[in-house]
Amino acid sequence: xxxxxxxxxxMEKTMNLIFLACGMLTILFVILITIFLVISGIPxxxxxxxxxxxxxxxxxxxxxxxxxxxxxFILTSVYGTFGAILIGVxxxxxxxxxxxxxxxxxxxxxxxxxxxxxxxxxxxxxxxxGMILIVPCVRxxxxxxxxxxxxxxxxxxxxxxxxxxxxxxxxxxxxxxxxYEEASLALGATKTETVFKVVVPAAKSGIIxxxxxGIGRAIGEAMAVMMVSGNVANMPRLFGSVRFLTTAxxxxxxxxxxxxxxxxxxxxxxxxxxxxxxxxxxxxIVKRGGESD
Numbered sequence: 603x604x605x606x607x608x609x610x611x612x613m614e615k616t617m618n619l620i621f622l623a624c625g626m627l628t629i630l631f632v633i634l635i636t637i638f639l640v641i642s643g644i645p646x647x648x649x650x651x652x653x654x655x656x657x658x659x660x661x662x663x664x665x666x667x668x669x670x671x672x673x674x675f676i677l678t679s680v681y682g683t684f685g686a687i688l689i690g691v692x693x694x695x696x697x698x699x700x701x702x703x704x705x706x707x708x709x710x711x712x713x714x715x716x717x718x719x720x721x722x723x724x725x726x727x728x729x730x731x732g733m734i735l736i737v738p739c740v741r742x743x744x745x746x747x748x749x750x751x752x753x754x755x756x757x758x759x760x761x762x763x764x765x766x767x768x769x770x771x772x773x774x775x776x777x778x779x780x781x782y783e784e785a786s787l788a789l790g791a792t793k794t795e796t797v798f799k800v801v802v803p804a805a806k807s808g809i810i811x812x813x814x815x816g817i818g819r820a821i822g823e824a825m826a827v828m829m830v831s832g833n834v835a836n837m838p839r840l841f842g843s844v845r846f847l848t849t850a851x852x853x854x855x856x857x858x859x860x861x862x863x864x865x866x867x868x869x870x871x872x873x874x875x876x877x878x879x880x881x882x883x884x885x886x887i888v889k890r891g892g893e894s895d
Contacts, residue, residue: 694767774808
């Protein structure tokens with residue numbers, strides 16, 4: 603009996619060490635990525651100048667007199683991500699509510715399988731479908747010479763963030779104790795009122811987490827938006843060809859050298875810091891919301 607207990611304790615300690623090592627390894631990866639981007643990105647920013655780099659409106663990295671202003675890329679990424687969240691989050695949240703509280707069991711199973719399939723589709727397939735379907739439709743509907751623009755990219759990104767928003771939001775809604783729902787119904791509220799006035803507010807931290815994941819997916823996407831946005835370094839217009847931060851790096855890295863290559867690493871650093879800032883702000887909102895509750 604003592605031998606069995608010793609073996610169980612040894613196994614427990616071993617597993618604790620393995621879990622600790624995995625956690626430390628994750629932190630190490632983040633630290634290494636941060637160090638690499640800082641070391642690789644700072645030299646170009648020093649040479650170009652921080653103000654000229656961040657607020658310059660012209661990107662001409664291969665010109666005789668090159669210019670490395672990334673403000674068009676920053677604004678395009680912000681507008682594109684905001685547009686995708688504006689379209690994708692309401693659709694995803696309503697779908698999650700339907701799956702968690704409204705749908706028949708058989709229908710819910712089918713919809714979940716479709717959502718899982720959406721999550722597994724490669725980015726290049728989204729881009730290909732966008733080129734074949736969305737770009738021509740945008741061109742015809744709005745009578746444009748070219749349908750590859752910011753609006754098309756927003757539509758593609760809105761579809762791409764749906765799996766993350768739906769899955770995490772549904773889990774958060776299902777985690778709300780049933781007593782909340784039962785108490786609301788007992789007080790005379792309808793099922794719809796209970797869902798939107800009791801269940802959804804109670805699950806807001808999980809829903810915000812879903813939004814964070816959606817933002818991460820939208821702002822970090824490269825291949826799909828490159829195929830439908832036109833990939834031209836213009837200041838952003840809804841129906842104009844644009845280039846995102848991610849696509850700027852992906853489209854030029856293969857042939858870059860010297861200061862141009864260093865500037866692309868600087869763009870990656872800006873993108874990394876941008877995503878970290880968004881996550882930090884949203885996490886603070888979640889924490890404050892939890893404290894107020």
